[in-house]
Amino acid sequence: MTVATRPGQKLTVEEVCDELQISRSTFYDWRQKRRGPRCIRLPNGSIRVRRSDLENWLTDCEDLT
Secondary structure (H helix, E strand, C coil): CCCCCCCCCCEEEHHHHHHCCCHHHHHHHHCCCCCCCCCCCCCCEEEEEEEHHHHHHHHHHHHCC
Protein backbone atom coordinates (compact mmCIF):
# COMPACT_ATOMS: atom_id res chain seq x y z
CA MET A 1 0.00 0.00 0.00
CA THR A 2 1.33 3.44 -0.92
CA VAL A 3 0.57 6.18 1.56
CA ALA A 4 0.93 9.82 0.55
CA THR A 5 2.57 11.87 3.27
CA ARG A 6 2.78 15.56 4.00
CA PRO A 7 5.13 17.14 6.50
CA GLY A 8 3.26 17.42 9.79
CA GLN A 9 0.43 15.18 8.59
CA LYS A 10 -1.91 14.09 11.36
CA LEU A 11 -3.79 10.82 11.00
CA THR A 12 -7.15 9.87 12.46
CA VAL A 13 -7.53 6.72 14.54
CA GLU A 14 -9.35 5.15 11.59
CA GLU A 15 -6.46 5.92 9.23
CA VAL A 16 -3.91 4.47 11.66
CA CYS A 17 -6.01 1.33 12.16
CA ASP A 18 -6.44 0.89 8.40
CA GLU A 19 -2.72 1.31 7.77
CA LEU A 20 -1.74 -1.15 10.51
CA GLN A 21 -4.65 -3.49 9.72
CA ILE A 22 -5.81 -3.55 13.34
CA SER A 23 -9.17 -2.97 14.99
CA ARG A 24 -10.07 0.21 16.86
CA SER A 25 -10.26 -1.84 20.06
CA THR A 26 -6.65 -2.99 19.56
CA PHE A 27 -5.53 0.61 19.01
CA TYR A 28 -7.26 1.77 22.19
CA ASP A 29 -5.93 -1.24 24.12
CA TRP A 30 -2.36 -0.34 23.07
CA ARG A 31 -3.05 3.30 23.94
CA GLN A 32 -4.34 2.41 27.42
CA LYS A 33 -1.26 0.25 28.04
CA ARG A 34 1.02 3.01 26.62
CA ARG A 35 2.29 0.62 23.96
CA GLY A 36 1.01 2.48 20.91
CA PRO A 37 2.25 5.53 19.02
CA ARG A 38 2.15 8.97 20.64
CA CYS A 39 -1.20 10.68 20.22
CA ILE A 40 -2.57 14.21 20.24
CA ARG A 41 -5.91 14.88 21.92
CA LEU A 42 -7.71 17.78 20.26
CA PRO A 43 -9.94 20.17 22.24
CA ASN A 44 -13.04 18.37 20.92
CA GLY A 45 -11.73 15.04 22.31
CA SER A 46 -10.69 13.60 18.94
CA ILE A 47 -7.36 11.82 18.74
CA ARG A 48 -4.75 12.30 16.03
CA VAL A 49 -1.38 10.67 15.43
CA ARG A 50 1.43 12.57 13.75
CA ARG A 51 2.77 10.67 10.73
CA SER A 52 6.30 11.14 12.10
CA ASP A 53 5.30 9.67 15.50
CA LEU A 54 3.74 6.64 13.78
CA GLU A 55 6.86 6.09 11.65
CA ASN A 56 9.16 6.44 14.69
CA TRP A 57 6.98 4.04 16.69
CA LEU A 58 7.07 1.48 13.86
CA THR A 59 10.86 1.77 13.69
CA ASP A 60 11.05 1.14 17.45
CA CYS A 61 8.88 -1.97 16.96
CA GLU A 62 11.30 -3.56 14.48
CA ASP A 63 12.69 -6.90 15.57
CA LEU A 64 16.42 -6.79 14.89
CA THR A 65 17.19 -10.35 15.98
